[in-house]
Amino acid sequence: MKITAIRCQRLRLKQEVASQPSWLSESVIANPMSIYPRYAARRSSWTAPFGGLAVIIETDEGIEGLATADGGEAVQIIIEQHFARLLVGEDPTDIERLWDQMFRASTPYGRKGLSMFAISAVDCALWDIFGKALKQPVYRLLGGATKEDMPVYETTNDRVDWDNHEFFGVKLAMPYGPADGREGLLKNRDLVKECRQLIGDKRDIMLDCYMAWDVEYTIRMIDLVEPYAVRWIEEALPPDNIQGYEKLARYTGPVALATGEHEYSRWGHRDLLATGAISVFQPDIxxxxxxxxxRKICAMASAWGLIVVPHAGGLQAAGLHLMKSQVNCPFAEWVRTWNRDAGRPAAAILGVPDPEHGRIRPSEEAGLGISLNQDVLDLT
Structure with missing residues (x-):
């Protein structure tokens, strides 16, 4: 089998089925730009206007691989104008070699960011082809099932969602950071306190800080939330603040630190591991x-007794297959990104299951089990 073509399709929904803006982008949530008042109120005021892509790899045996990518036109250019030269004519099951060649070829402009978005999508599409060729779900090619399904926690600041006891935990998006002073500290604490009072003692609480805090602020927050049995504090620091994590390694007490969402490759996670601070890795597949x-990051983490909880893994077909195949991926994150009042929007990608009774599992279809929902896509 040989690759004959690789192409990208923009995932724009038709206007009549497009979703409303998400609470994640439109509500007050601490982020790296929160120190600037102009951008503090919502993420959509500063985030890049990139859309999603479908990446389709065609073969001479009629099998197509499908995956999704962030990064819009910039990633499309990397895939179609650069990586296609390395892929067309190659055996799509030589995944390890093709990954290495894409990484080496993009080193002059890559190693992190958009080039890794492109490599990620191509890699997942190649695994999709491999599974379809062997008529097996991808998790079986990764070593098989280590569990039937995964328990789920939900990331949400919606009090109505907190009351869903099917999910074993709640992750709160922290609204405030250092620019908000002590008042912000106390408001963050009160949010955690309110959540604990509502959900009781038997469920976990985690805190997502989205790279917004610094070392001093994180230490103060650890002290404030310790009475509420917080399981972990996530992405407290920008990913390049390695020395900051080394300092936090000496002060976390009973609250674990989690990070990795905005880190890239095994080498970036190696550097985080070396700080001694991280208990939970959270790469985004x-x-x-x-x-x-x-998979390499999971193996590295296992040698140190760490768990891996991929960022938004419960929303990703590839994430579900990976987690089912790895012993140290014990549970999944799930996020309701749509406006509850408007109802769930149409999906551009079909085949990614939702949790059922607080648990989730990947499709049993061959490959990743996903397809394009062409009926709702704007192809103009």
Whole structure:
């Protein structure tokens, strides 16, 4: 089998089925730009206007691989104008070699960011082809099932969602950071306190800080939330603040630190591991380098007794297959990104299951089990 073509399709929904803006982008949530008042109110005021892509790899045996990518036109250019030269004519099951060639070829402009978005999508599409060729779901090619399904926690600041006891935990998006002073500290604490009072003692609470805090602020927050049995504090620091994590390694007490969402490749996670601070790795399979790279990160973490909880893994077909195949991926994150009042929007990609009774599992279809929902896509 040989690759004959690789192409990208923009995932724009038709206007009549497009979703409303998400609470994640439109509500007050601490982020790296929160120190600037003009951009503090919502993420959509500063985030890049990139859309999603479908990446389709065609073969001479009629099998197509499908995956999704962030990064819009910029990633499309990398895939179609650069990586296609390395892929067309190659055996799509030589995944490890093709990954290495894409990474080496993009080193002059890559190693992190958009180039890794592109590698991630191609890698996942290659695994999709491999599974379809062997008529097996991808998780079986990764070593088989280590569990039937995964329990789920939900990331949400919606009080109505907190009351869903099917999910074993709640992750709160922290609204405030250092620019908000002590008042912000106390408001963050009160949010955690309110959540604990509502959900009781038997469920977990985690805190997502989205790279917004610094070392001093994180230490103060650890002290404030310790009475509420917080399981972990996530992405407290920008990913390049390695020395900051080394300092936090000496002060976390009973609250674990988690990070990795905005880190790239096994080498970036190696550097985080070396700080001694991190208890939970959270690579995003669509950004870190795809299934192949996330599997290496899981192996590295296992040698140190760490768990891996991929960022938004419960929303990603590739994430579900990876987690089912790895012993140290015990549970999944799930996020309701749509406006509850408007109802769930149409999906551009079909085949990614939702949790059932607080648990989730990948499709049993061959490959990743996903397809394009052409009926709702704007192809103009």
């Amino acid at each position: 669509n950004w870190v380098g795809g299934i192949s790279e996330t």
